[in-house]
Every structure is written in C-alpha cells, then in structure tokens.
Amino acid sequence: MEVVMRIGFIGIGGIVDIYRKALAQYQTPVTAVCDINAARVAEVAAAEQCAGYTDYREMLANERLDAVFIAIPPGYHQQQVIDCVKAGCAVFVAKPVGLDPTLVAQTLAAINAAGVINQVGYMARYADIVGKARALIGDRKIVMGLARFMVRMPANHPWWGKRSICGGQIIEQSTHMFDLLRHLMGEVSHVQSFGHQGAADDIADFEDSTIVSLKFANGAIGTVISTSCTEVPEGCGWELTGRDLYLKLTMDLELSGVIDGKPVSYHGEETGYIRQVGEFLTALKTKNQAMIKSSYADAVQSLQLTMAAERSLQNGGQTIRLES
Ligand SMILES: NC(=O)c1ccc[n+]([C@@H]2O[C@H](COP(=O)([O-])OP(=O)(O)OC[C@H]3O[C@@H](n4cnc5c(N)ncnc54)[C@H](O)[C@@H]3O)[C@@H](O)[C@H]2O)c1
Known part of the structure; x- marks a missing residue:
C-alpha cells in the first residue's frame, strides 16, 4: 500500500503556490500550513483543507509531519529548520538557505545529526x-x-x-x-x-x-x-x-x-519546479538522500x-x- 506522507509548510507566500501545485501533481495532500500572516493561513488552509497555524512549534508538536517545506524570506531564518529536523522531519528549504553563516552552519550540523532527507529548491x-x-x-x-x-x-x-x-x-x-x-x-x-x-x-x-x-x-x-x-x-x-x-x-x-x-x-x-518536488518525495519514500541533486550542504556552498x-x-x- 502506498504510504501517504504528512507534509507541512512554514511560510506560504508566492513560491509555495508552485510547491503546492507540484504536490498536487504527485497526489500528495498538504497536512498543515504555518505562516505569521493569519489571513494567508486561513486562505491556504481552506484551499488545501488542512490544519493552519501561526506558530510553527505548535504545528510540529501537533502534526507528526514527515516533511516540512520552509519558504520564508532569507533574513527571517532563525530556528525553523533546526526545530523541524530535531522533530524528525525531512526538510525542503527554499533558496537561499539564510543570511547568517553561523546559523546556517548550526542548521547543517543539526541536519547531519538528525540524518533526515534534505533538499534546497535549486530547481x-x-x-x-x-x-x-x-x-x-x-x-x-x-x-x-x-x-x-x-x-x-x-x-x-x-x-x-x-x-x-x-x-x-x-x-x-x-x-x-x-x-x-x-x-x-x-x-x-x-x-x-x-x-x-x-x-x-x-x-x-x-x-x-x-x-x-x-x-x-x-x-x-x-x-x-x-x-x-x-x-x-x-x-x-x-x-x-x-x-x-x-x-x-x-x-x-x-x-x-x-x-x-x-x-x-x-x-x-520540464523547468525543474515540479520535478524537484517529485524527486524530494521519492527520496523521502525510499530514504535515499544520495539521489538529491541539491542538498542543504551543497546549497551552503552556493551561499x-x-x-x-x-x-x-x-x-x-x-x-x-x-x-x-
Ligand atoms: N525560483 C525559486 O526557487 C524561488 C522563487 C521565489 C522565491 N524563492 C524563495 O522562497 C522564499 C520565500 O519567497 P516568496 O517569494 O514565497 O516570499 P513571499 O513574501 O511571497 O512569502 C513569504 C511568506 O513567509 C511568511 N513568513 C515570514 N516570516 C515568517 C516566519 N518567521 N514564520 C512563518 N512564516 C513567515 C510571510 O508572511 C509570507 O507569507 C525566499 O527564500 C525566496 O528567495 C525561491
């Protein structure tokens, strides 16, 4: 039987419309979304018929997610990715992975320690x-x-x-x-x-x-x-x-x-926008980080x-x- 992945989002602005479209093409429903903009949460949660949050820690505590897409403006990165991987979630992070080299290094260390599937959106x-x-x-x-x-x-x-x-x-x-x-x-x-x-x-x-x-x-x-x-x-x-x-x-x-x-x-x-999400889902289901063409560690080099x-x-x- 096909395992249905439980997918969440932190940040649900413009680029996420493409990620959502890709998930729909791969018949993968969204389980929960989080954004600091409550009106946007209400809009997307209604469209996806999923749970909505304005606090991502609450979402992580409640939802037992398999993977989280993090798509927030680069300068707003704090502990979001670290908290996701500590909760055992795979992460798909929109580029660039942040602006603070110390935080990015800590995030990479947390990903490596958790051993979760990780990808950055270099489509x-x-x-x-x-x-x-x-x-x-x-x-x-x-x-x-x-x-x-x-x-x-x-x-x-x-x-x-x-x-x-x-x-x-x-x-x-x-x-x-x-x-x-x-x-x-x-x-x-x-x-x-x-x-x-x-x-x-x-x-x-x-x-x-x-x-x-x-x-x-x-x-x-x-x-x-x-x-x-x-x-x-x-x-x-x-x-x-x-x-x-x-x-x-x-x-x-x-x-x-x-x-x-x-x-x-x-x-x-194929531009890569849809396929990158498909390959992330396949890597997740097969537990195969080696197939990811744009890992977090690689994206740190581009940063x-x-x-x-x-x-x-x-x-x-x-x-x-x-x-x-
Ligand atoms: N081709 C691409 O790969 C591509 C294209 C566009 C954007 N991006 C990247 O995606 C990321 C998001 O860009 P966008 O265009 O969707 O921006 P956007 O402004 O449309 O959306 C960002 C969303 O994040 C929310 N947000 C901000 N801080 C938050 C926080 N702390 N917790 C939860 N939500 C928060 C905002 O309320 C907003 O809804 C950026 O890193 C950007 O560089 C990638």
Whole structure:
C-alpha cells in the first residue's frame, strides 16, 4: 500500500503556490500550513483543507509531519529548520538557505545529526535542459561559463528591496546562476565583484546592477551579470564554452549551441519546479538522500560563494579567495 506522507509548510507566500501545485501533481495532500500572516493561513488552509497555524512549534508538536517545506524570506531564518529536523522531519528549504553563516552552519550540523532527507529548491538542477546539457558535455571541460539574471523587480515588494532581509540580488536571485555554474563546472576558488547603485533606489537599497568574475579550482573562468532595474529579453540563462563546444541554456526550457560543428537545438518540457518536488518525495519514500541533486550542504556552498561575491562588492572589488 502506498504510504501517504504528512507534509507541512512554514511560510506560504508566492513560491509555495508552485510547491503546492507540484504536490498536487504527485497526489500528495498538504497536512498543515504555518505562516505569521493569519489571513494567508486561513486562505491556504481552506484551499488545501488542512490544519493552519501561526506558530510553527505548535504545528510540529501537533502534526507528526514527515516533511516540512520552509519558504520564508532569507533574513527571517532563525530556528525553523533546526526545530523541524530535531522533530524528525525531512526538510525542503527554499533558496537561499539564510543570511547568517553561523546559523546556517548550526542548521547543517543539526541536519547531519538528525540524518533526515534534505533538499534546497535549486530547481534549475532538475530542469530538462540541464540534464540534456550534462549528457552532451560528458567528460569535456567547460572552460568558460557566463550567466545572467536580468529581471525588472517591482518597487513595492515587502522584503525583496531590503538588503538586511533579502541579502541583495546576488545572494537572493542570482544564486540560481552561481549554483548551476557550480553544478556544471565545479567549485570556485576566487571571486571579484563590481556593482552600480543609483538607477533603481526606489526598487532596492542595494546595487541595481552587478558583475561578478569567477575563477574555478580547475582553472576555468566565469562571469555572472545581474540587474533588477530593467526587463531584458531572454534575460536569464547560461552560456558555456569549451574546446569546439558552445551551449546556451535559456531559462527555463531552451538549449542550443554547437558541439564539434554539429548544431544543438533542444526544447525541454520540464523547468525543474515540479520535478524537484517529485524527486524530494521519492527520496523521502525510499530514504535515499544520495539521489538529491541539491542538498542543504551543497546549497551552503552556493551561499558561501554568493556571500564572498557580496563581500568583494562591499570592498571595492577586492579579489576574495574561497576556502577549498
Ligand atoms: N525560483 C525559486 O526557487 C524561488 C522563487 C521565489 C522565491 N524563492 C524563495 O522562497 C522564499 C520565500 O519567497 P516568496 O517569494 O514565497 O516570499 P513571499 O513574501 O511571497 O512569502 C513569504 C511568506 O513567509 C511568511 N513568513 C515570514 N516570516 C515568517 C516566519 N518567521 N514564520 C512563518 N512564516 C513567515 C510571510 O508572511 C509570507 O507569507 C525566499 O527564500 C525566496 O528567495 C525561491
């Protein structure tokens, strides 16, 4: 008989609509939701026909959950993930995993001690185009990786424009670009950043545009470009080059390029948003952490990289060497 997982949520804002849609596709009901916004709790609890809480500790004490999705703004992370894993729950954490390196290290230690299934929502790792690109790359070396995240953000967002809560665009949004470069190219050894501020002070209290240069441990090089002050056609994606290899991944579904003179043209069906949840559920049911492509420990590495890029930004473009 199929075991029905008991799933809970801490934070039920915008991104959770996608996680809920994915759970529905995998015929997995939501058992309980928690948010500090009582009106949102009432709305989602009614829609899911599940229990609703404004105190996550009460939810953990009452509900015997198998897994909890934690999707709160990065600067609001406190003990939520730690308390979930201490209660024996698997955790699916929205990126980025936090802003406080000490708390993040304590959280990772708690996850390791509890031995629970853990995943972070780096959905691009689960996209069709990324799987296809990895298969095409095979053993070849990617020599250069370029990535860009160029999206016009709204001026009235409740937390996105505040560096103290979101961490800045590099840490909050462009994290996907850094994370996928790590996934495809390996670890970064050096990072250097420059930014521009002043074109979008009504949108955010941090840089509106940034450029980050990367040197990888294997000698490869890369750049991540970000802006929040204008919409750009095909504004998000990656370009990879190697000997007789060029691949362009356009978020979320298009892959093109040339390898050994042969054109590559591929249209994906799955962006990764739905599949990441499916793989989390499978890992949970089969108790198989090894199948997770974006563990908490791995996400901590992406956070460390983006925090180093931020540090360089705040220090006039100083080159930062990352610990290996
Ligand atoms: N593609 C992606 O992977 C993706 C996309 C969007 C957002 N995100 C991430 O998801 C997280 C949430 O973003 P969002 O867009 O859903 O934000 P949101 O503002 O729409 O929702 C956040 C929710 O968290 C609630 N909340 C805040 N503090 C809380 C607390 N201490 N306990 C319980 N609930 C709390 C808020 O009331 C709100 O309902 C962020 O980390 C963000 O970076 C990921």
